[in-house]
Amino acid sequence: MKILTANRLTDGEAVWFAADGSWAETIDVAETVGDKAGEARLEAIGKAAYDNNEVVDVNLIDVSVVNGAIQPLRLREVIRAAGPSNRLDLGKQARPAAGAA
Amino acid sequence: MYRYDEFDHDFVKARVADFSDQVERRLAGEITEDQFRPLRLMNGVYLQLHAYMLRIAVPYGTLSSKQMRMLGHIARKYDKGYGHFTTRQNIQFNWPALSDIPAILADLASVEMHAIQTSGNCIRNVTADHFAGAAADEVADPRPYAEILRQWSSVHPEFSYLPRKFKIAVTGAERDRAAIQTHDIGLHLKKNEKGELGFAVYIGGGQGRTPMVAKKIRDFLPEQHLLSYTTAILRVYNLHGRRDNKYKARIKILVHETGVDEIIRQVEHEWQALKDGELKLPEADVAAIQSYFAPPALTARPEGDEAIKLARLDSKSFGDWVDQNVFTHGNPDYAAVTISLKGIGEVPGDATDSQMHAVADIAEKFGFDEIRVSHEQNLILPHVARADLKAVYDALVAIDLATANSNLISDIIACPGLDYCALANARSIPVAQEISRRFASLERQRDIGELKLKISGCINACGHHHVGHIGILGVEKKGAELYQVTLGGSADEHTTVGEIIGRGFGPEEITDAIETIVETYLGIRLDRSEKFLDAYRRVGPAPFKEALYASEAKAA
Numbered sequence: 001m002k003i004l005t006a007n008r009l010t011d012g013e014a015v016w017f018a019a020d021g022s023w024a025e026t027i028d029v030a031e032t033v034g035d036k037a038g039e040a041r042l043e044a045i046g047k048a049a050y051d052n053n054e055v056v057d058v059n060l061i062d063v064s065v066v067n068g069a070i071q072p073l074r075l076r077e078v079i080r081a082a083g084p085s086n087r088l089d090l091g092k093q094a095r096p097a098a099g100a101a
Numbered sequence: 102m103y104r105y106d107e108f109d110h111d112f113v114k115a116r117v118a119d120f121s122d123q124v125e126r127r128l129a130g131e132i133t134e135d136q137f138r139p140l141r142l143m144n145g146v147y148l149q150l151h152a153y154m155l156r157i158a159v160p161y162g163t164l165s166s167k168q169m170r171m172l173g174h175i176a177r178k179y180d181k182g183y184g185h186f187t188t189r190q191n192i193q194f195n196w197p198a199l200s201d202i203p204a205i206l207a208d209l210a211s212v213e214m215h216a217i218q219t220s221g222n223c224i225r226n227v228t229a230d231h232f233a234g235a236a237a238d239e240v241a242d243p244r245p246y247a248e249i250l251r252q253w254s255s256v257h258p259e260f261s262y263l264p265r266k267f268k269i270a271v272t273g274a275e276r277d278r279a280a281i282q283t284h285d286i287g288l289h290l291k292k293n294e295k296g297e298l299g300f301a302v303y304i305g306g307g308q309g310r311t312p313m314v315a316k317k318i319r320d321f322l323p324e325q326h327l328l329s330y331t332t333a334i335l336r337v338y339n340l341h342g343r344r345d346n347k348y349k350a351r352i353k354i355l356v357h358e359t360g361v362d363e364i365i366r367q368v369e370h371e372w373q374a375l376k377d378g379e380l381k382l383p384e385a386d387v388a389a390i391q392s393y394f395a396p397p398a399l400t401a402r403p404e405g406d407e408a409i410k411l412a413r414l415d416s417k418s419f420g421d422w423v424d425q426n427v428f429t430h431g432n433p434d435y436a437a438v439t440i441s442l443k444g445i446g447e448v449p450g451d452a453t454d455s456q457m458h459a460v461a462d463i464a465e466k467f468g469f470d471e472i473r474v475s476h477e478q479n480l481i482l483p484h485v486a487r488a489d490l491k492a493v494y495d496a497l498v499a500i501d502l503a504t505a506n507s508n509l510i511s512d513i514i515a516c517p518g519l520d521y522c523a524l525a526n527a528r529s530i531p532v533a534q535e536i537s538r539r540f541a542s543l544e545r546q547r548d549i550g551e552l553k554l555k556i557s558g559c560i561n562a563c564g565h566h567h568v569g570h571i572g573i574l575g576v577e578k579k580g581a582e583l584y585q586v587t588l589g590g591s592a593d594e595h596t597t598v599g600e601i602i603g604r605g606f607g608p609e610e611i612t613d614a615i616e617t618i619v620e621t622y623l624g625i626r627l628d629r630s631e632k633f634l635d636a637y638r639r640v641g642p643a644p645f646k647e648a649l650y651a652s653e654a655k656a657a
Contacts, residue, residue, distance in 0.1 A: 079520060086534060090181055
């Protein structure tokens with residue numbers, strides 16, 4: 001499975017393309033695709049967003065879905081999705097979980 | 102300290118205005134990322150995993166209290182309350198928004214700082230011995246020459262698009278604390294038999310995927326020829342350095358592939374045409390720059406020895422700190438102090454905004470307003486009266502920066518690694534933290550003695566692992582982190598590249614492996630005076646291999 005990720009142009013925030021068509025700040029709402037057609041569609045979306053100066057460093061990344069949660073296969077992407085592993089008080093991992101409020 | 106003249110002020114202000122306009126146009130979508138990337142890199146702006154990163158130049162590692170306060174202000178206002186001091190004596194902020202960077206650069210310009218040439222294929226921040234101008238063993242302060250090189254290399258039209266980045270370091274002492282032999286050009290300031298100043302010139306050193314120790318190409322270059330000779334080297338490199346392969350583009354590869362004798366011939370040939378031209382440094386200009394670096398007026402403070410003696414009786418931890426973190430100054434009443442940014446379990450090189458402000462206050466009160474950043478990712482107060490050491494120590498204790506571990510195993514150089522860096526393959530910081538915690542006991546660290554441990558999270562070697570007495574290189578293997586260990590590297594006047602000891606270790610094994618190496622050393626050293634590096638050079642890798650891998654060899 002793959003998802004589409006990038007960094008937002010204005011502040012560099014790591015973002016993922018979500019099923020609702022937005023660039024989300026958390027990975028859990030990313031749209032997953034499981035076939036070449038889906039990948040091609042996400043790639044086209046990424047290129048359009050890059051050309052439209054919304055995001056930079058656009059990449060399709062490999063993930064698996066475990067108990068409904070999206071988990072990147074590479075540690076690099078795990079850290080991008082969470083924040084620095086040595087500073088749990090920083091990055092997305094430090095934010096209140098969605099719905100927790 | 103060097104103070105900007107009118108030209109410097111105008112130059113930096115103009116650059117801030119240029120880049121602010123470029124950021125504005127980028128955010129408005131008027132220029133593309135492909136157009137913008139080289140512009141942002143020339144101004145120190147990278148894109149990392151979580152955010153943009155801004156690398157700010159600290160020329161030859163020298164900062165005033167006012168400048169340090171500004172760094173603290175930037176950390177607090179625009180970032181997340183901390184900054185990371187680097188092995189190029191610079192500072193990086195890990196979380197700035199692109200839209201805030203024009204304001205940050207304007208703030209920096211107000212204290213004579215900038216981020217120009219902290220990236221890109223140009224001449225980067227010139228680094229220097231962090232004890233320059235203070236060390237008892239120095240011939241002369243090398244920083245005036247670093248400043249001359251800075252002025253000459255800033256937006257140098259011929260050398261702004263080199264085949265690859267270019268790093269210069271200078272030292273003014275026989276004991277090399279600036280790692281000059283790991284640089285593209287290393288300059289050792291010294292005196293000839295007539296007492297004149299000049300440089301031993303080294304070229305072609307470097308780390309990365311092809312580590313090389315620099316070759317000495319001239320034993321004594323009279324100081325007035327600094328720029329003409331450097332220009333000759335850069336011209337030969339700019340003309341013949343490879344542009345077809347990024348990994349073979351540094352001058353070290355050119356020197357290696359061409360041969361030292363032929364490189365010397367080419368440089369000398371080029372230099373003959375330059376040496377008596379406009380690049381020859383007028384004595385008056387050198388003297389004018391030197392005057393900026395005149396040592397502060399160090400009044401006699403002979404009460405220091407007595408004060409230290411009494412304070413030692415009162416506090417063992419103060420005594421330990423004096424023994425470990427205080428360095429001999431040229432003036433016997435004074436000392437240079439290493440402020441360790443390597444507290445046990447802390448992130449090497451990180452300082453909080455409050456710590457930056459507090460260090461600025463301490464430097465203002467006790468240190469003639471001067472602070473240095475060392476390439477080993479610590480801060481230095483170069484001129485402190487020995488009589489004031491206890492007060493400085495107490496002030497550092499209050500901000501958790503009094504760890505007495507300078508040059509010990511927990512004084513680790515570590516790159517940001519995969520926790521921040523887009524190029525990294527493995528994490529560095531958590532490895533450094535765990536090793537630091539394992540060896541937390543200061544008594545144990547002091548028994549082990551001088552041991553330079555350096556960690557990089559990828560082959561680019563920002564963490565200088567090749568020249569660590571113990572080096573750790575993080576790689577990615579089958580999707581997991583793996584740490585390769587090298588032994589026997591050093592970055593001093595006898596620079597060597599460490600040797601890979603054997604198969605790598607997983608994240609959960611690496612600290613044990615380091616402990617095994619240290620225990621092996623303790624078992625083989627002749628006595629406490631034989632340092633790790635000396636013992637390794639005497640016995641070679643065999644006992645360390647045996648200790649690390651013998652059991653699996655038997656099992657197989």
